[in-house]
Amino acid sequence: MHTKTTGIALAGALMFGISAIALAETVTFEISATVYNVYDPSNGLQNSILPGDKITGTYSIDISTPDNDPNPEFGHYVFNDSTSNLSQPGFDLIANGQSFKSDPSAPGHMYEAHIMNSYSDHFGLVSWGNLPLSNGTRVDDIFIDLYDPSGQALSSATLTQQAPNVSAFEMHDIHISGSTYNGSYYSLNAKIDAIQTVGDQCPSGNADQVTFAVNATVREVWDYENALGYSINVGDAITGTYTFYKNAVDIDPAPEHARYEYQPGSGSYGFDITINNASLKTNTNTDMFAIMISDGQGWPDFYAAEQFGTQLPFINGTIVDSMGVFIDDPSGNAVTSTALSNQPPTLSSAGFRDFHFGGMRYTGSYWSYFSVVADLNSITEVNGCDEQKDPIVVSPASGVFDRMQRFDAAIVMESNLPPLMNMQATMNGFDITPELFRCFPGSANRQTLICPDFSNILMPGNNTLNFTFMLEDGRSINHAVDWQVLGN
Numbered sequence: 001m002h003t004k005t006t007g008i009a010l011a012g013a014l015m016f017g018i019s020a021i022a023l024a025e026t027v028t029f030e031i032s033a034t035v036y037n038v039y040d041p042s043n044g045l046q047n048s049i050l051p052g053d054k055i056t057g058t059y060s061i062d063i064s065t066p067d068n069d070p071n072p073e074f075g076h077y078v079f080n081d082s083t084s085n086l087s088q089p090g091f092d093l094i095a096n097g098q099s100f101k102s103d104p105s106a107p108g109h110m111y112e113a114h115i116m117n118s119y120s121d122h123f124g125l126v127s128w129g130n131l132p133l134s135n136g137t138r139v140d141d142i143f144i145d146l147y148d149p150s151g152q153a154l155s156s157a158t159l160t161q162q163a164p165n166v167s168a169f170e171m172h173d174i175h176i177s178g179s180t181y182n183g184s185y186y187s188l189n190a191k192i193d194a195i196q197t198v199g200d201q202c203p204s205g206n207a208d209q210v211t212f213a214v215n216a217t218v219r220e221v222w223d224y225e226n227a228l229g230y231s232i233n234v235g236d237a238i239t240g241t242y243t244f245y246k247n248a249v250d251i252d253p254a255p256e257h258a259r260y261e262y263q264p265g266s267g268s269y270g271f272d273i274t275i276n277n278a279s280l281k282t283n284t285n286t287d288m289f290a291i292m293i294s295d296g297q298g299w300p301d302f303y304a305a306e307q308f309g310t311q312l313p314f315i316n317g318t319i320v321d322s323m324g325v326f327i328d329d330p331s332g333n334a335v336t337s338t339a340l341s342n343q344p345p346t347l348s349s350a351g352f353r354d355f356h357f358g359g360m361r362y363t364g365s366y367w368s369y370f371s372v373v374a375d376l377n378s379i380t381e382v383n384g385c386d387e388q389k390d391p392i393v394v395s396p397a398s399g400v401f402d403r404m405q406r407f408d409a410a411i412v413m414e415s416n417l418p419p420l421m422n423m424q425a426t427m428n429g430f431d432i433t434p435e436l437f438r439c440f441p442g443s444a445n446r447q448t449l450i451c452p453d454f455s456n457i458l459m460p461g462n463n464t465l466n467f468t469f470m471l472e473d474g475r476s477i478n479h480a481v482d483w484q485v486l487g488n
Contacts, residue, residue: 033190042184044137057093075115075157216374223370240273258338301334313428320359344379403487409454
């Protein structure tokens with residue numbers, strides 16, 4: 001569910017926009033799908049497409065096309081000559097040699113996108129007026145239909161250059177229908193497997209790097225002295241990722257056990273977790289991370305990915321000193337070996353499958369401890385090509401700085417976002433929002449803010465900053481950076 005908020009202008013400084021002549025911004029996406037149903041009583045498809053067959057190809061849109069719906073929760077985009085700069089908009093799909101392709105020159109051709117970003121999310125893209133098949137069978141409509149009843153799959157009703165995250169939608173189908181020479185109707189339905197932007201490349205810097213996405217639901221909160229201030233509750237969602245390298249060395253001598261350790265400064269690894277808009281992110285300059293695997297060959301399996309021995313600032317002045325994924329499977333089916341791989345552990349037969357984190361808060365006279373345990377709903381591999389870019393970023397990015405190194409901070413927004421109305425920030429759990437009132441608009445051809453001498457507020461050691469940006473259309477976007485300051 002998306003929470004709609006009322007924007008408050010920051011002394012007028014954030015109320016700025018960019019007006020320019022609309023230029024064509026054509027984006028082409030690759031799509032693949034698996035057919036699950038075919039209805040063709042008159043054999044207009046000549047038995048060429050059956051359940052289990054693949055549909056592959058592309059579709060193109062112009063993201064500079066204006067939105068015809070004034071409601072910010074809805075978007076209606078018509079990609080025709082009068083409203084779009086696309087020369088050849090539409091679909092170009094193949095299934096077992098049959099071509100399903102938009103035809104902008106066809107009478108009555110329409111190519112439209114409909115987007116809903118509200119209590120439920122929907123992305124629809126439809127082409128009416130398409131080229132016929134080689135045997136003369138008509139292709140009346142081609143329709144992408146993505147639907148998420150939870151309202152979490154989309155962040156806005158705006159067209160973007162990022163591909164839809166197919167896995168975030170409960171329904172992700174493509175429908176094709178038409179008629180034969182004698183007017184008999186046919187249809188085929190396919191489940192979309194993937195959509196990605198043409199030209200996207202998976203990270204090639206290290207082929208051994210693997211990222212798993214985790215999704216969990218809080219089952220238990222142990223916090224007798226209220227260190228968390230009732231901010232984490234049973235039923236809350238935990239989402240995020242953890243990253244590791246497959247080429248790490250097993251330091252456990254037992255053949256049925258393995259332990260892979262990632263030491264500070266050895267690359268990009270560890271957790272990047274969000275719960276109730278708060279972030280827990282491994283600082284690879286200071287934090288240690290390890291993966292432990294036991295494959296008993298008929299005995300229970302064990303799998304853990306854990307960060308420990310560190311202190312990550314969290315909410316309400318607390319710190320987190322342990323965090324991890326823990327899976328125990330008495331059937332011995334969770335893992336197939338002790339080797340690291342791109343395949344996540346299996347959860348279906350696990351005896352317990354937990355994500356937990358714990359920590360403490362100093363009250364002034366003693367330490368108050370807490371722990372949170374969550375049920376792991378899923379662990380899935382993240383395809384680097386599908387990772388979404390943050391629509392708002394803070395510069396400089398996470399990194400290490402000398403205490404004598406002074407810098408301004410910049411807040412940079414994607415060009416298609418509505419005006420920024422308000423923002424908030426915390427540093428190591430403490431509110432620093434007043435510092436943002438010193439920021440002023442930048443001079444780039446998009447919405448930017450410059451925050452002068454921002455390094456002056458940093459403390460020696462690790463500084464975790466969490467930003468929340470509120471937009472004119474009611475959306476809130478979060479972004480976090482970790483700035484480590486060397487010296488005293």
